[in-house]
Amino acid sequence: MEKSFTLSRLDSGIAVLTMDVPGETMNTLRAEFGPEICEMLAEIKSDASIRGVVIISGKKDSFVAGADISMLDACSTAGDARELSKQGHEVFFALESLTIPVVAAINGACLGGGLELALACHQRVCSDSNKTMLGLPEVQLGLLPGGGGTQRLPRLVGIAKALDMMLTGKQLRPKQALKLGLVDDVVPESILLQTAVEMALAGARPAKKRKVSLVEKLLEGTPVGRNIIFDQALKQVNKKTQGNYPAPEKIIDCVRQGMTKDMVKGLEVEAQHFGDLVVSSESEALRSIFFATTDMKKESGAGDVSPKAVNKVMVLGGGLMGGGIASVTTTKAKIPVRVKDISETGLSNALAYAYKLLAKGVKRRHMTPAVRDNLMALMTTTTEYKGIKDADMVVEAVFEDLNLKHQMVKDVERECGEHTIFASNTSSLPIKQIAEAAERPENVIGLHYFSPVEKMPLVEVIAHEKTSPQTIATTVAFARKQGKTPIVVKDGAGFYVNRILALYMNEAANLLLEGQSVDHLDKALVKFGFPVGPMTLLDEVGIDVGAKISPILEKELGERFKAPAAFDKLLADDRKGRKNGKGFYQYGNKAKKKLVDESVYGVLGLTPATDKEPRAVAERCVMQMLNEAVRCLEEGIISSPRDGDIGAIFGIGFPPFLGGPFRYMDSLGAKHLVETLKRYQSEFGDRFTPCDRLVEMAESGAKFYD
Numbered sequence: 001m002e003k004s005f006t007l008s009r010l011d012s013g014i015a016v017l018t019m020d021v022p023g024e025t026m027n028t029l030r031a032e033f034g035p036e037i038c039e040m041l042a043e044i045k046s047d048a049s050i051r052g053v054v055i056i057s058g059k060k061d062s063f064v065a066g067a068d069i070s071m072l073d074a075c076s077t078a079g080d081a082r083e084l085s086k087q088g089h090e091v092f093f094a095l096e097s098l099t100i101p102v103v104a105a106i107n108g109a110c111l112g113g114g115l116e117l118a119l120a121c122h123q124r125v126c127s128d129s130n131k132t133m134l135g136l137p138e139v140q141l142g143l144l145p146g147g148g149g150t151q152r153l154p155r156l157v158g159i160a161k162a163l164d165m166m167l168t169g170k171q172l173r174p175k176q177a178l179k180l181g182l183v184d185d186v187v188p189e190s191i192l193l194q195t196a197v198e199m200a201l202a203g204a205r206p207a208k209k210r211k212v213s214l215v216e217k218l219l220e221g222t223p224v225g226r227n228i229i230f231d232q233a234l235k236q237v238n239k240k241t242q243g244n245y246p247a248p249e250k251i252i253d254c255v256r257q258g259m260t261k262d263m264v265k266g267l268e269v270e271a272q273h274f275g276d277l278v279v280s281s282e283s284e285a286l287r288s289i290f291f292a293t294t295d296m297k298k299e300s301g302a303g304d305v306s307p308k309a310v311n312k313v314m315v316l317g318g319g320l321m322g323g324g325i326a327s328v329t330t331t332k333a334k335i336p337v338r339v340k341d342i343s344e345t346g347l348s349n350a351l352a353y354a355y356k357l358l359a360k361g362v363k364r365r366h367m368t369p370a371v372r373d374n375l376m377a378l379m380t381t382t383t384e385y386k387g388i389k390d391a392d393m394v395v396e397a398v399f400e401d402l403n404l405k406h407q408m409v410k411d412v413e414r415e416c417g418e419h420t421i422f423a424s425n426t427s428s429l430p431i432k433q434i435a436e437a438a439e440r441p442e443n444v445i446g447l448h449y450f451s452p453v454e455k456m457p458l459v460e461v462i463a464h465e466k467t468s469p470q471t472i473a474t475t476v477a478f479a480r481k482q483g484k485t486p487i488v489v490k491d492g493a494g495f496y497v498n499r500i501l502a503l504y505m506n507e508a509a510n511l512l513l514e515g516q517s518v519d520h521l522d523k524a525l526v527k528f529g530f531p532v533g534p535m536t537l538l539d540e541v542g543i544d545v546g547a548k549i550s551p552i553l554e555k556e557l558g559e560r561f562k563a564p565a566a567f568d569k570l571l572a573d574d575r576k577g578r579k580n581g582k583g584f585y586q587y588g589n590k591a592k593k594k595l596v597d598e599s600v601y602g603v604l605g606l607t608p609a610t611d612k613e614p615r616a617v618a619e620r621c622v623m624q625m626l627n628e629a630v631r632c633l634e635e636g637i638i639s640s641p642r643d644g645d646i647g648a649i650f651g652i653g654f655p656p657f658l659g660g661p662f663r664y665m666d667s668l669g670a671k672h673l674v675e676t677l678k679r680y681q682s683e684f685g686d687r688f689t690p691c692d693r694l695v696e697m698a699e700s701g702a703k704f705y706d
């Protein structure tokens with residue numbers, strides 16, 4: 001087997017241990033490396049001429065990306081995973097116990113087990129590259145740092161800061177890592193190895209005394225204080241996870257046990273919890289999302305067709321969506337954008353949107369003011385069709401008015417090049433209808449973003465029958481440059497995400513009209529695992545937007561999409577939601593707690609009844625979403641269960657710990673789903689009729705994933 005580690009001796013007496021896993025773009029840690037590393041350590045210990053060790057990666061722009069997640073997938077029992085953790089503990093302890101200085105030279109991704117490897121070294125120096133990130137993201141995979149991170153990190157940077165890193169999985173940039181005391185120095189990549197060698201030669205200095213505030217001394221220096229930190233952390237975690245994610249609590253327990261008793265106990269608890277988490281359904285679901293998104297990055301969206309370059313973009317409409325689209329195009333894709341709006345107000349909104357995003361980056365020291373100004377300079381504005389002859393792509397983000405979009409198609413074909421792609425951000429209109437106005441329909445495509453654009457990772461790329469493969473591939477590549485996760489969906493009203501969301505929201509409205517209170521509905525779906533409840537979501541998106549989309553979906557997709565009468569009454573009372581400060585909730589009051597606007601019940605002629613069991617409330621809404629998701633697969637709106645899962649998770653926050661609607665349905669089983677839908681059908685009507693595909697699967701026992 002080709003070696004993953006090489007040891008080279010410098011004249012200075014420093015040994016450089018280079019990790020470079022053959023055939024991989026990233027170094028990851030595997031159990032099979034254990035004997036190789038121990039062999040290297042034995043060689044180092046037996047060679048008296050070696051005065052120190054530097055550990056460095058042979059990969060460009062990455063140190064070690066953590067344990068090999070595929071290796072974790074291969075664990076069939078908690079015991080298997082526990083043994084992996086214990087092996088890691090032994091190897092890292094042997095490294096840490098070397099009597100000569102060991103320095104980690106970090107450039108690029110240093111994550112998970114990779115950072116745990118670096119923490120077992122006596123000192124750490126990293127490059128100032130923007131590729132260098134340090135973190136323990138295991139919690140995002142439903143895991144915890146199983147290579148000693150729960151014990152070494154708090155002892156290095158303090159309990160509170162270590163918990164913050166491990167409970168959020170945040171990745172630190174070099175300067176942040178230096179300030180935290182995670183690394184001892186930050187240098188240009190060109191002198192990284194040289195600096196690490198000098199550090200090793202200088203001998204392992206005692207870790208720099210971190211600046212410890214009085215509050216930290218009081219809190220972390222006493223058992224009572226430490227318990228306050230742990231109890232507070234537990235409270236915050238439970239509020240955020242609603243008990244749906246086991247890893248955070250276990251992370252807190254590892255740190256508590258290790259800092260209360262000793263590191264040996266802490267490592268024992270870490271291995272135990274790590275093993276249990278690796279085989280948990282939540283972690284299996286979260287790991288599947290990682291692999292799904294990694295696989296998707298390799299897909300062009302149009303087979304072997306290569307994308308064309310997009311060097312200049314025009315955005316039509318400087319409103320909320322247009323401003324967001326223009327902003328991510330300049331700040332993320334770093335592509336020049338020309339924003340056109342009929343009013344200067346719209347143009348200033350787009351500029352302000354971009355500036356606000358960039359100002360945040362400067363405030364967080366992610367960029368310098370000069371970088372901010374250079375990126376701002378990429379955005380220009382106009383109220384005319386000027387300076388866009390060379391635009392490679394035009395993204396329209398105007399009102400959902402077909403005639404207006406037709407006019408824009410004609411304008412763009414007149415004013416731009418024959419190659420220019422016309423991408424519509426429509427949220428519901430079939431792209432085929434928009435393309436009816438085009439002389440070059442092959443250049444027309446849907447590119448549906450979700451609000452807020454800079455935060456929501458998903459975009460739907462919607463191809464109509466005449467859209468060319470090159471247009472698809474170019475649009476997918478453009479979205480990826482904006483930092484988005486694109487799924488290619490088939491043309492049809494509501495596409496995928498809004499289509500499954502609409503029925504979910506309608507069922508919540510039905511429950512409201514049956515007398516369930518607004519906040520009870522929201523709490524039930526948040527408890528189920530959604531980031532916000534349906535009533536809050538409607539207020540945020542806009543009740544008027546929902547009311548506009550519903551009739552389009554009903555006309556195109558059928559009776560089951562008929563929205564309950566609630567919307568009309570709310571709009572008659574000028575309730576649009578947050579946008580006009582009047583919706584299901586109160587706005588503008590200074591109260592910290594979000595309060596229901598009780599007057600909404602009067603508008604709907606309702607008196608809230610006794611609230612149903614939250615799980616039953618959630619099930620009715622979710623069943624609607626699941627059934628429609630299967631219909632979308634059946635009709636080819638989505639090309640795979642994987643895309644359906646990623647679309648629902650990244651587009652509407654479907655609970656990630658369930659793996660997405662299709663993995664969740666596999667866990668429930670088609671038979672159970674059909675029985676439940678039929679029960680609801682008999683009680684609430686034909687909108688719950690199980691789709692044909694589910695009925696077939698119930699009979700055959702088939703699953704969406706083999």
Ligand SMILES: C[C@@H](O)CC(=O)SCCNC(=O)CCNC(=O)[C@H](O)C(C)(C)COP(=O)(O)OP(=O)(O)OC[C@H]1O[C@@H](n2cnc3c(N)ncnc32)[C@H](O)[C@@H]1OP(=O)(O)O
Pocket residue numbers: 025026028065066067068069070088109111112113114116137138141143144145146147149294295297
């Ligand atoms: C011991 C315990 O503490 C347990 C752990 O360490 S759990 C693992 C913790 N680490 C992570 O969660 C990091 C996961 N990886 C990433 O976040 C990203 O890959 C990256 C930020 C490191 C790099 O991102 P990017 O530049 O976009 O590259 P890709 O994501 O496309 O990845 C390139 C290839 O590397 C493979 N890969 C990356 N990390 C891992 C990993 N931890 N395990 C297995 N494979 C990994 C990825 O699948 C890509 O492989 P391909 O063959 O090139 O498709």
